[in-house]
Amino acid sequence: MDTQPGVLLIKSESESSAGLGHFLSGRGYLVEEHASAVEALTRFRSEYHQLVITDLRLPDISGLDVLRRIKSDSPETPVMVLGGHADLGDVVRALREGASDYLLHPLSDHEIVNLAVKRLMQARKLLTQNRVIREELERRNRELKEHLQVLQQDQQAGRLLQQHMLPRTPYRYPGGIEASFRLLPTLYLSGDFVDYGLFGERFVAFYLADVSGHGVSSALVTALIKHSTTHLVREKALFASLTELENDLQYLIEFLNRELFEAPLDKHASLFIGVVDTRAQELYYCVGGQLPMPALIDRGKASWLPGKGKPVGLFADGSWEVFRCKLPQHWNLVACSDGVLELLSGDSLMEKEAQLLDLIEESEGSIDTLCRLLKIDRPEEQPDDIAVLRLRHVKS
Known part of the structure:
Protein backbone atom coordinates (compact mmCIF):
# COMPACT_ATOMS: atom_id res chain seq x y z
CA MET A 1 0.00 0.00 0.00
CA ASP A 2 1.42 3.41 -1.03
CA THR A 3 1.84 6.00 1.74
CA GLN A 4 0.21 9.40 1.37
CA PRO A 5 2.56 11.97 -0.19
CA GLY A 6 3.77 14.69 2.18
CA VAL A 7 3.58 18.40 1.47
CA LEU A 8 5.48 21.06 3.42
CA LEU A 9 3.40 24.25 3.19
CA ILE A 10 5.02 27.55 4.23
CA LYS A 11 2.46 30.30 3.92
CA SER A 12 1.94 33.87 4.91
CA GLU A 13 -1.07 35.13 6.75
CA SER A 14 -2.67 36.36 3.52
CA GLU A 15 -6.32 35.63 3.05
CA SER A 16 -5.53 34.02 -0.34
CA SER A 17 -3.50 31.21 1.33
CA ALA A 18 -6.14 30.49 3.96
CA GLY A 19 -7.68 27.08 3.60
CA LEU A 20 -4.99 25.82 1.16
CA GLY A 21 -3.65 23.28 3.63
CA HIS A 22 -7.14 22.04 4.47
CA PHE A 23 -7.96 21.75 0.76
CA LEU A 24 -4.82 19.68 -0.02
CA SER A 25 -5.46 17.44 2.98
CA GLY A 26 -8.87 16.76 1.54
CA ARG A 27 -7.19 15.65 -1.68
CA GLY A 28 -5.19 12.95 0.10
CA TYR A 29 -1.94 14.77 0.92
CA LEU A 30 -0.29 14.81 4.34
CA VAL A 31 0.13 18.54 4.77
CA GLU A 32 2.46 20.11 7.34
CA GLU A 33 1.79 23.84 7.62
CA HIS A 34 4.16 26.47 8.95
CA ALA A 35 4.00 30.24 9.12
CA SER A 36 7.68 30.43 10.06
CA ALA A 37 10.11 29.59 7.28
CA VAL A 38 12.94 28.99 9.77
CA GLU A 39 10.88 26.45 11.69
CA ALA A 40 9.71 24.81 8.46
CA LEU A 41 13.28 24.37 7.25
CA THR A 42 14.26 22.63 10.47
CA ARG A 43 11.34 20.24 9.95
CA PHE A 44 12.04 19.51 6.27
CA ARG A 45 12.82 15.86 5.45
CA SER A 46 13.35 14.97 1.79
CA GLU A 47 12.28 11.36 2.33
CA TYR A 48 8.96 12.54 3.77
CA HIS A 49 8.16 15.82 2.03
CA GLN A 50 7.66 15.11 -1.68
CA LEU A 51 6.73 18.76 -2.35
CA VAL A 52 7.41 22.14 -0.79
CA ILE A 53 4.98 25.03 -1.35
CA THR A 54 6.18 28.41 -0.11
CA ASP A 55 4.98 31.98 -0.28
CA LEU A 56 7.59 34.35 -1.59
CA ARG A 57 6.76 36.92 1.13
CA LEU A 58 7.20 35.47 4.61
CA PRO A 59 7.57 37.14 8.01
CA ASP A 60 11.11 35.84 8.81
CA ILE A 61 13.04 34.99 5.62
CA SER A 62 12.10 35.24 1.95
CA GLY A 63 10.64 32.47 -0.14
CA LEU A 64 13.69 32.71 -2.41
CA ASP A 65 15.92 31.83 0.56
CA VAL A 66 13.63 28.90 1.34
CA LEU A 67 13.96 27.74 -2.26
CA ARG A 68 17.75 27.98 -2.13
CA ARG A 69 17.95 26.03 1.14
CA ILE A 70 15.65 23.27 -0.09
CA LYS A 71 17.49 22.91 -3.41
CA SER A 72 20.81 22.84 -1.60
CA ASP A 73 19.65 20.04 0.72
CA SER A 74 17.56 18.07 -1.78
CA PRO A 75 17.86 19.01 -5.48
CA GLU A 76 15.20 16.47 -6.45
CA THR A 77 12.48 17.96 -4.24
CA PRO A 78 10.13 20.17 -6.29
CA VAL A 79 9.35 23.61 -4.91
CA MET A 80 6.27 25.64 -5.88
CA VAL A 81 6.31 29.36 -5.11
CA LEU A 82 3.27 31.54 -4.41
CA GLY A 83 3.34 35.26 -5.16
CA GLY A 84 1.28 38.20 -6.20
CA HIS A 85 1.41 40.21 -9.38
CA ALA A 86 3.80 42.57 -7.65
CA ASP A 87 6.20 39.67 -7.08
CA LEU A 88 6.68 38.70 -10.73
CA GLY A 89 10.36 39.63 -10.61
CA ASP A 90 10.90 37.27 -7.67
CA VAL A 91 8.85 34.59 -9.45
CA VAL A 92 11.18 34.79 -12.45
CA ARG A 93 14.23 34.59 -10.19
CA ALA A 94 12.71 31.60 -8.38
CA LEU A 95 12.17 29.77 -11.67
CA ARG A 96 15.75 30.49 -12.70
CA GLU A 97 17.02 29.13 -9.38
CA GLY A 98 15.15 25.85 -9.67
CA ALA A 99 11.51 26.38 -8.72
CA SER A 100 9.33 23.78 -10.44
CA ASP A 101 6.18 25.90 -10.75
CA TYR A 102 4.47 29.02 -9.47
CA LEU A 103 0.96 30.26 -8.75
CA LEU A 104 -0.21 33.84 -8.31
CA HIS A 105 -2.52 35.17 -5.66
CA PRO A 106 -5.39 35.23 -5.30
CA LEU A 107 -5.78 31.44 -5.18
CA SER A 108 -9.47 31.61 -5.84
CA ASP A 109 -9.67 28.27 -7.67
CA HIS A 110 -8.05 25.63 -5.50
CA GLU A 111 -8.61 23.00 -8.19
CA ILE A 112 -5.92 24.71 -10.27
CA VAL A 113 -3.62 24.27 -7.27
CA ASN A 114 -4.61 20.62 -7.09
CA LEU A 115 -3.75 20.03 -10.76
CA ALA A 116 -0.38 21.78 -10.37
CA VAL A 117 0.43 19.76 -7.22
CA LYS A 118 -0.62 16.52 -8.88
CA ARG A 119 1.63 17.23 -11.87
CA LEU A 120 4.63 17.98 -9.64
CA MET A 121 3.99 14.86 -7.56
CA GLN A 122 3.92 12.72 -10.69
CA ALA A 123 7.12 14.34 -11.92
CA ARG A 124 8.76 13.70 -8.52
CA LYS A 125 7.63 10.08 -8.60
CA LEU A 126 9.05 9.60 -12.09
CA LEU A 127 12.28 11.28 -11.05
CA THR A 128 12.57 8.96 -8.06
CA GLN A 129 11.80 5.92 -10.19
CA ASN A 130 14.41 7.02 -12.75
CA ARG A 131 16.97 7.49 -9.99
CA VAL A 132 16.27 4.01 -8.62
CA ILE A 133 16.51 2.54 -12.12
CA ARG A 134 19.72 4.48 -12.81
CA GLU A 135 21.26 3.29 -9.55
CA GLU A 136 20.26 -0.29 -10.37
CA LEU A 137 21.74 0.03 -13.85
CA GLU A 138 24.94 1.48 -12.40
CA ARG A 139 25.11 -1.42 -9.93
CA ARG A 140 24.58 -3.96 -12.69
CA ASN A 141 27.12 -2.19 -14.91
CA ARG A 142 29.67 -2.40 -12.10
CA GLU A 143 28.92 -6.10 -11.70
CA LEU A 144 29.12 -6.60 -15.46
CA LYS A 145 32.49 -4.83 -15.61
CA GLU A 146 33.73 -7.04 -12.78
CA HIS A 147 32.48 -10.16 -14.57
CA LEU A 148 34.05 -8.99 -17.84
CA GLN A 149 37.32 -8.34 -16.07
CA VAL A 150 37.28 -11.86 -14.62
CA LEU A 151 36.36 -13.27 -18.03
CA GLN A 152 39.20 -11.36 -19.70
CA GLN A 153 41.62 -12.61 -17.07
CA ASP A 154 40.37 -16.16 -17.63
CA GLN A 155 40.72 -15.79 -21.38
CA GLN A 156 44.22 -14.36 -21.04
CA ALA A 157 45.17 -17.25 -18.76
CA GLY A 158 43.64 -19.68 -21.25
CA ARG A 159 45.50 -18.04 -24.13
CA LEU A 160 48.76 -18.30 -22.24
CA LEU A 161 48.08 -21.96 -21.46
CA GLN A 162 47.15 -22.73 -25.07
CA GLN A 163 50.30 -20.99 -26.34
CA HIS A 164 52.42 -23.05 -23.96
CA MET A 165 50.83 -26.23 -25.31
Whole structure:
Protein backbone atom coordinates (compact mmCIF):
# COMPACT_ATOMS: atom_id res chain seq x y z
CA MET A 1 0.00 0.00 0.00
CA ASP A 2 1.42 3.41 -1.03
CA THR A 3 1.84 6.00 1.74
CA GLN A 4 0.21 9.40 1.37
CA PRO A 5 2.56 11.97 -0.19
CA GLY A 6 3.77 14.69 2.18
CA VAL A 7 3.58 18.40 1.47
CA LEU A 8 5.48 21.06 3.42
CA LEU A 9 3.40 24.25 3.19
CA ILE A 10 5.02 27.55 4.23
CA LYS A 11 2.46 30.30 3.92
CA SER A 12 1.94 33.87 4.91
CA GLU A 13 -1.07 35.13 6.75
CA SER A 14 -2.67 36.36 3.52
CA GLU A 15 -6.32 35.63 3.05
CA SER A 16 -5.53 34.02 -0.34
CA SER A 17 -3.50 31.21 1.33
CA ALA A 18 -6.14 30.49 3.96
CA GLY A 19 -7.68 27.08 3.60
CA LEU A 20 -4.99 25.82 1.16
CA GLY A 21 -3.65 23.28 3.63
CA HIS A 22 -7.14 22.04 4.47
CA PHE A 23 -7.96 21.75 0.76
CA LEU A 24 -4.82 19.68 -0.02
CA SER A 25 -5.46 17.44 2.98
CA GLY A 26 -8.87 16.76 1.54
CA ARG A 27 -7.19 15.65 -1.68
CA GLY A 28 -5.19 12.95 0.10
CA TYR A 29 -1.94 14.77 0.92
CA LEU A 30 -0.29 14.81 4.34
CA VAL A 31 0.13 18.54 4.77
CA GLU A 32 2.46 20.11 7.34
CA GLU A 33 1.79 23.84 7.62
CA HIS A 34 4.16 26.47 8.95
CA ALA A 35 4.00 30.24 9.12
CA SER A 36 7.68 30.43 10.06
CA ALA A 37 10.11 29.59 7.28
CA VAL A 38 12.94 28.99 9.77
CA GLU A 39 10.88 26.45 11.69
CA ALA A 40 9.71 24.81 8.46
CA LEU A 41 13.28 24.37 7.25
CA THR A 42 14.26 22.63 10.47
CA ARG A 43 11.34 20.24 9.95
CA PHE A 44 12.04 19.51 6.27
CA ARG A 45 12.82 15.86 5.45
CA SER A 46 13.35 14.97 1.79
CA GLU A 47 12.28 11.36 2.33
CA TYR A 48 8.96 12.54 3.77
CA HIS A 49 8.16 15.82 2.03
CA GLN A 50 7.66 15.11 -1.68
CA LEU A 51 6.73 18.76 -2.35
CA VAL A 52 7.41 22.14 -0.79
CA ILE A 53 4.98 25.03 -1.35
CA THR A 54 6.18 28.41 -0.11
CA ASP A 55 4.98 31.98 -0.28
CA LEU A 56 7.59 34.35 -1.59
CA ARG A 57 6.76 36.92 1.13
CA LEU A 58 7.20 35.47 4.61
CA PRO A 59 7.57 37.14 8.01
CA ASP A 60 11.11 35.84 8.81
CA ILE A 61 13.04 34.99 5.62
CA SER A 62 12.10 35.24 1.95
CA GLY A 63 10.64 32.47 -0.14
CA LEU A 64 13.69 32.71 -2.41
CA ASP A 65 15.92 31.83 0.56
CA VAL A 66 13.63 28.90 1.34
CA LEU A 67 13.96 27.74 -2.26
CA ARG A 68 17.75 27.98 -2.13
CA ARG A 69 17.95 26.03 1.14
CA ILE A 70 15.65 23.27 -0.09
CA LYS A 71 17.49 22.91 -3.41
CA SER A 72 20.81 22.84 -1.60
CA ASP A 73 19.65 20.04 0.72
CA SER A 74 17.56 18.07 -1.78
CA PRO A 75 17.86 19.01 -5.48
CA GLU A 76 15.20 16.47 -6.45
CA THR A 77 12.48 17.96 -4.24
CA PRO A 78 10.13 20.17 -6.29
CA VAL A 79 9.35 23.61 -4.91
CA MET A 80 6.27 25.64 -5.88
CA VAL A 81 6.31 29.36 -5.11
CA LEU A 82 3.27 31.54 -4.41
CA GLY A 83 3.34 35.26 -5.16
CA GLY A 84 1.28 38.20 -6.20
CA HIS A 85 1.41 40.21 -9.38
CA ALA A 86 3.80 42.57 -7.65
CA ASP A 87 6.20 39.67 -7.08
CA LEU A 88 6.68 38.70 -10.73
CA GLY A 89 10.36 39.63 -10.61
CA ASP A 90 10.90 37.27 -7.67
CA VAL A 91 8.85 34.59 -9.45
CA VAL A 92 11.18 34.79 -12.45
CA ARG A 93 14.23 34.59 -10.19
CA ALA A 94 12.71 31.60 -8.38
CA LEU A 95 12.17 29.77 -11.67
CA ARG A 96 15.75 30.49 -12.70
CA GLU A 97 17.02 29.13 -9.38
CA GLY A 98 15.15 25.85 -9.67
CA ALA A 99 11.51 26.38 -8.72
CA SER A 100 9.33 23.78 -10.44
CA ASP A 101 6.18 25.90 -10.75
CA TYR A 102 4.47 29.02 -9.47
CA LEU A 103 0.96 30.26 -8.75
CA LEU A 104 -0.21 33.84 -8.31
CA HIS A 105 -2.52 35.17 -5.66
CA PRO A 106 -5.39 35.23 -5.30
CA LEU A 107 -5.78 31.44 -5.18
CA SER A 108 -9.47 31.61 -5.84
CA ASP A 109 -9.67 28.27 -7.67
CA HIS A 110 -8.05 25.63 -5.50
CA GLU A 111 -8.61 23.00 -8.19
CA ILE A 112 -5.92 24.71 -10.27
CA VAL A 113 -3.62 24.27 -7.27
CA ASN A 114 -4.61 20.62 -7.09
CA LEU A 115 -3.75 20.03 -10.76
CA ALA A 116 -0.38 21.78 -10.37
CA VAL A 117 0.43 19.76 -7.22
CA LYS A 118 -0.62 16.52 -8.88
CA ARG A 119 1.63 17.23 -11.87
CA LEU A 120 4.63 17.98 -9.64
CA MET A 121 3.99 14.86 -7.56
CA GLN A 122 3.92 12.72 -10.69
CA ALA A 123 7.12 14.34 -11.92
CA ARG A 124 8.76 13.70 -8.52
CA LYS A 125 7.63 10.08 -8.60
CA LEU A 126 9.05 9.60 -12.09
CA LEU A 127 12.28 11.28 -11.05
CA THR A 128 12.57 8.96 -8.06
CA GLN A 129 11.80 5.92 -10.19
CA ASN A 130 14.41 7.02 -12.75
CA ARG A 131 16.97 7.49 -9.99
CA VAL A 132 16.27 4.01 -8.62
CA ILE A 133 16.51 2.54 -12.12
CA ARG A 134 19.72 4.48 -12.81
CA GLU A 135 21.26 3.29 -9.55
CA GLU A 136 20.26 -0.29 -10.37
CA LEU A 137 21.74 0.03 -13.85
CA GLU A 138 24.94 1.48 -12.40
CA ARG A 139 25.11 -1.42 -9.93
CA ARG A 140 24.58 -3.96 -12.69
CA ASN A 141 27.12 -2.19 -14.91
CA ARG A 142 29.67 -2.40 -12.10
CA GLU A 143 28.92 -6.10 -11.70
CA LEU A 144 29.12 -6.60 -15.46
CA LYS A 145 32.49 -4.83 -15.61
CA GLU A 146 33.73 -7.04 -12.78
CA HIS A 147 32.48 -10.16 -14.57
CA LEU A 148 34.05 -8.99 -17.84
CA GLN A 149 37.32 -8.34 -16.07
CA VAL A 150 37.28 -11.86 -14.62
CA LEU A 151 36.36 -13.27 -18.03
CA GLN A 152 39.20 -11.36 -19.70
CA GLN A 153 41.62 -12.61 -17.07
CA ASP A 154 40.37 -16.16 -17.63
CA GLN A 155 40.72 -15.79 -21.38
CA GLN A 156 44.22 -14.36 -21.04
CA ALA A 157 45.17 -17.25 -18.76
CA GLY A 158 43.64 -19.68 -21.25
CA ARG A 159 45.50 -18.04 -24.13
CA LEU A 160 48.76 -18.30 -22.24
CA LEU A 161 48.08 -21.96 -21.46
CA GLN A 162 47.15 -22.73 -25.07
CA GLN A 163 50.30 -20.99 -26.34
CA HIS A 164 52.42 -23.05 -23.96
CA MET A 165 50.83 -26.23 -25.31
CA LEU A 166 51.86 -25.39 -28.86
CA PRO A 167 55.14 -26.76 -30.23
CA ARG A 168 58.16 -24.61 -31.07
CA THR A 169 58.12 -23.06 -34.49
CA PRO A 170 60.06 -23.62 -36.62
CA TYR A 171 61.60 -26.86 -35.36
CA ARG A 172 64.00 -29.10 -37.25
CA TYR A 173 64.16 -32.84 -36.65
CA PRO A 174 66.81 -35.39 -37.57
CA GLY A 175 66.43 -36.58 -41.13
CA GLY A 176 66.07 -33.03 -42.50
CA ILE A 177 62.40 -32.55 -41.55
CA GLU A 178 61.36 -29.04 -40.47
CA ALA A 179 57.93 -28.27 -38.98
CA SER A 180 56.42 -24.82 -38.49
CA PHE A 181 53.01 -23.22 -38.11
CA ARG A 182 51.04 -19.99 -37.83
CA LEU A 183 47.95 -19.78 -35.61
CA LEU A 184 45.62 -16.77 -35.83
CA PRO A 185 42.62 -16.87 -33.47
CA THR A 186 39.56 -14.67 -33.95
CA LEU A 187 39.32 -14.25 -30.16
CA TYR A 188 41.74 -14.67 -27.29
CA LEU A 189 41.55 -18.43 -27.71
CA SER A 190 41.59 -20.57 -30.82
CA GLY A 191 39.54 -23.56 -31.90
CA ASP A 192 42.42 -24.45 -34.25
CA PHE A 193 45.46 -26.30 -32.99
CA VAL A 194 48.61 -27.93 -34.33
CA ASP A 195 51.19 -30.25 -32.82
CA TYR A 196 54.14 -32.33 -33.95
CA GLY A 197 56.93 -34.41 -32.48
CA LEU A 198 59.68 -36.94 -33.14
CA PHE A 199 59.18 -40.56 -32.14
CA GLY A 200 62.24 -42.70 -31.97
CA GLU A 201 64.81 -41.47 -34.43
CA ARG A 202 62.72 -42.02 -37.52
CA PHE A 203 59.10 -40.89 -37.31
CA VAL A 204 57.77 -37.32 -37.20
CA ALA A 205 54.09 -37.33 -36.27
CA PHE A 206 51.84 -34.27 -36.57
CA TYR A 207 48.25 -33.12 -36.71
CA LEU A 208 46.13 -30.09 -37.52
CA ALA A 209 42.78 -29.85 -35.71
CA ASP A 210 39.93 -27.42 -36.34
CA VAL A 211 37.28 -27.64 -33.59
CA SER A 212 33.75 -26.47 -34.37
CA GLY A 213 32.72 -23.14 -32.90
CA HIS A 214 34.83 -20.40 -31.35
CA GLY A 215 36.10 -19.20 -28.02
CA VAL A 216 36.71 -20.94 -24.72
CA SER A 217 34.71 -24.12 -25.30
CA SER A 218 36.43 -24.83 -28.61
CA ALA A 219 39.83 -24.03 -27.13
CA LEU A 220 39.16 -26.46 -24.28
CA VAL A 221 38.53 -29.19 -26.84
CA THR A 222 41.92 -28.47 -28.43
CA ALA A 223 43.42 -28.99 -24.95
CA LEU A 224 41.51 -32.27 -24.67
CA ILE A 225 42.87 -33.41 -28.04
CA LYS A 226 46.40 -32.42 -27.02
CA HIS A 227 46.17 -34.20 -23.65
CA SER A 228 44.53 -37.34 -25.06
CA THR A 229 47.02 -37.59 -27.91
CA THR A 230 50.05 -37.12 -25.67
CA HIS A 231 48.74 -39.57 -23.07
CA LEU A 232 47.80 -42.21 -25.62
CA VAL A 233 51.06 -42.00 -27.55
CA ARG A 234 53.01 -42.54 -24.35
CA GLU A 235 50.74 -45.20 -22.90
CA LYS A 236 50.50 -47.29 -26.07
CA ALA A 237 54.00 -46.45 -27.37
CA LEU A 238 52.55 -45.37 -30.71
CA PHE A 239 54.70 -44.58 -33.76
CA ALA A 240 57.57 -46.73 -32.52
CA SER A 241 57.48 -49.38 -35.23
CA LEU A 242 57.22 -49.15 -39.01
CA THR A 243 55.00 -52.23 -39.19
CA GLU A 244 52.49 -50.65 -36.79
CA LEU A 245 52.29 -47.14 -38.24
CA GLU A 246 49.00 -47.66 -40.06
CA ASN A 247 47.41 -49.39 -37.07
CA ASP A 248 48.66 -46.65 -34.74
CA LEU A 249 47.17 -43.88 -36.88
CA GLN A 250 43.84 -45.64 -37.13
CA TYR A 251 43.80 -46.41 -33.42
CA LEU A 252 44.57 -42.78 -32.53
CA ILE A 253 41.90 -41.19 -34.72
CA GLU A 254 39.28 -43.68 -33.54
CA PHE A 255 40.23 -42.99 -29.92
CA LEU A 256 39.89 -39.21 -30.42
CA ASN A 257 36.55 -39.76 -32.11
CA ARG A 258 35.25 -41.65 -29.07
CA GLU A 259 36.60 -38.99 -26.72
CA LEU A 260 34.76 -36.18 -28.51
CA PHE A 261 31.63 -38.17 -29.34
CA GLU A 262 31.10 -39.25 -25.73
CA ALA A 263 32.02 -35.89 -24.19
CA PRO A 264 28.95 -33.71 -23.34
CA LEU A 265 30.37 -30.75 -25.26
CA ASP A 266 28.48 -30.89 -28.55
CA LYS A 267 31.77 -30.38 -30.36
CA HIS A 268 33.43 -32.08 -33.29
CA ALA A 269 36.64 -31.41 -35.17
CA SER A 270 38.15 -31.70 -38.59
CA LEU A 271 41.49 -33.42 -38.28
CA PHE A 272 44.46 -34.16 -40.48
CA ILE A 273 46.90 -36.47 -38.76
CA GLY A 274 50.03 -37.95 -40.27
CA VAL A 275 53.45 -39.53 -39.77
CA VAL A 276 56.53 -38.97 -41.91
CA ASP A 277 58.96 -41.86 -42.14
CA THR A 278 62.15 -39.82 -42.47
CA ARG A 279 64.22 -42.78 -43.69
CA ALA A 280 61.90 -44.04 -46.38
CA GLN A 281 60.55 -40.52 -47.14
CA GLU A 282 56.97 -41.75 -46.95
CA LEU A 283 53.88 -40.08 -45.54
CA TYR A 284 51.13 -41.99 -43.73
CA TYR A 285 47.98 -40.03 -42.92
CA CYS A 286 44.30 -40.06 -41.96
CA VAL A 287 41.71 -37.50 -42.98
CA GLY A 288 38.98 -36.56 -40.49
CA GLY A 289 36.79 -34.13 -42.40
CA GLN A 290 39.78 -31.95 -43.31
CA LEU A 291 38.87 -29.13 -45.69
CA PRO A 292 40.77 -27.98 -47.64
CA MET A 293 43.02 -30.98 -48.07
CA PRO A 294 46.75 -30.48 -47.48
CA ALA A 295 48.81 -29.58 -50.52
CA LEU A 296 52.10 -31.22 -51.48
CA ILE A 297 54.62 -29.07 -53.33
CA ASP A 298 57.11 -30.90 -55.55
CA ARG A 299 59.55 -28.98 -57.76
CA GLY A 300 57.45 -25.82 -57.57
CA LYS A 301 54.14 -27.52 -58.40
CA ALA A 302 51.38 -27.84 -55.77
CA SER A 303 48.72 -30.55 -55.76
CA TRP A 304 46.13 -31.70 -53.22
CA LEU A 305 46.75 -34.93 -51.35
CA PRO A 306 44.11 -37.56 -52.10
CA GLY A 307 41.82 -38.92 -49.41
CA LYS A 308 38.70 -38.21 -47.39
CA GLY A 309 37.12 -39.17 -44.08
CA LYS A 310 34.38 -38.14 -41.65
CA PRO A 311 34.89 -35.40 -39.02
CA VAL A 312 36.02 -36.56 -35.62
CA GLY A 313 33.41 -36.64 -32.84
CA LEU A 314 30.37 -36.37 -35.09
CA PHE A 315 29.58 -40.07 -35.55
CA ALA A 316 30.00 -43.06 -33.26
CA ASP A 317 31.95 -44.89 -35.95
CA GLY A 318 33.86 -43.07 -38.66
CA SER A 319 35.69 -46.01 -40.31
CA TRP A 320 38.77 -43.98 -41.21
CA GLU A 321 41.24 -45.13 -43.84
CA VAL A 322 45.01 -44.72 -43.64
CA PHE A 323 46.53 -43.28 -46.81
CA ARG A 324 50.15 -43.63 -47.88
CA CYS A 325 52.20 -41.36 -50.09
CA LYS A 326 55.77 -41.56 -51.35
CA LEU A 327 57.43 -38.19 -50.85
CA PRO A 328 59.70 -36.61 -53.47
CA GLN A 329 63.29 -35.69 -52.72
CA HIS A 330 62.63 -32.09 -51.66
CA TRP A 331 59.02 -31.50 -50.67
CA ASN A 332 56.75 -29.07 -48.84
CA LEU A 333 53.50 -30.10 -47.20
CA VAL A 334 51.08 -27.26 -46.38
CA ALA A 335 47.85 -27.80 -44.42
CA CYS A 336 45.33 -25.03 -43.65
CA SER A 337 42.22 -24.92 -41.52
CA ASP A 338 38.99 -24.02 -43.31
CA GLY A 339 39.19 -20.42 -42.02
CA VAL A 340 41.40 -19.55 -45.00
CA LEU A 341 38.53 -20.33 -47.37
CA GLU A 342 36.57 -17.42 -45.84
CA LEU A 343 39.27 -15.07 -47.11
CA LEU A 344 39.01 -16.14 -50.75
CA SER A 345 36.69 -14.93 -53.47
CA GLY A 346 34.65 -17.30 -55.57
CA ASP A 347 31.10 -18.57 -55.71
CA SER A 348 31.89 -22.23 -55.15
CA LEU A 349 34.15 -24.33 -52.95
CA MET A 350 35.98 -25.61 -56.02
CA GLU A 351 36.83 -22.06 -57.11
CA LYS A 352 38.14 -21.18 -53.65
CA GLU A 353 40.20 -24.37 -53.43
CA ALA A 354 41.70 -23.71 -56.87
CA GLN A 355 42.58 -20.17 -55.78
CA LEU A 356 44.14 -21.42 -52.55
CA LEU A 357 46.20 -24.03 -54.38
CA ASP A 358 47.57 -21.31 -56.67
CA LEU A 359 48.54 -19.22 -53.64
CA ILE A 360 50.23 -22.18 -51.94
CA GLU A 361 52.15 -22.84 -55.13
CA GLU A 362 53.12 -19.17 -55.43
CA SER A 363 54.29 -19.12 -51.80
CA GLU A 364 56.57 -22.12 -52.43
CA GLY A 365 55.46 -23.40 -49.03
CA SER A 366 56.59 -20.33 -47.07
CA ILE A 367 54.07 -19.57 -44.30
CA ASP A 368 55.07 -15.90 -44.20
CA THR A 369 54.56 -15.54 -47.95
CA LEU A 370 51.27 -17.46 -47.90
CA CYS A 371 49.93 -15.29 -45.05
CA ARG A 372 50.94 -12.19 -47.00
CA LEU A 373 49.17 -13.46 -50.11
CA LEU A 374 46.08 -14.29 -48.04
CA LYS A 375 46.35 -10.82 -46.43
CA ILE A 376 46.48 -12.27 -42.91
CA ASP A 377 49.95 -11.00 -42.10
CA ARG A 378 48.41 -7.93 -40.45
CA PRO A 379 46.78 -7.82 -36.98
CA GLU A 380 43.22 -7.54 -38.27
CA GLU A 381 40.15 -9.43 -37.16
CA GLN A 382 39.51 -12.53 -39.26
CA PRO A 383 36.11 -14.17 -39.89
CA ASP A 384 37.33 -17.50 -38.47
CA ASP A 385 40.26 -19.07 -36.65
CA ILE A 386 43.09 -19.74 -39.08
CA ALA A 387 45.90 -22.27 -38.77
CA VAL A 388 48.62 -23.03 -41.30
CA LEU A 389 50.91 -26.01 -40.78
CA ARG A 390 53.99 -26.66 -42.87
CA LEU A 391 56.32 -29.62 -43.00
CA ARG A 392 59.20 -29.77 -45.41
CA HIS A 393 62.33 -31.67 -46.26
CA VAL A 394 65.28 -29.34 -45.92
CA LYS A 395 68.18 -29.71 -48.30
CA SER A 396 71.23 -31.01 -46.47
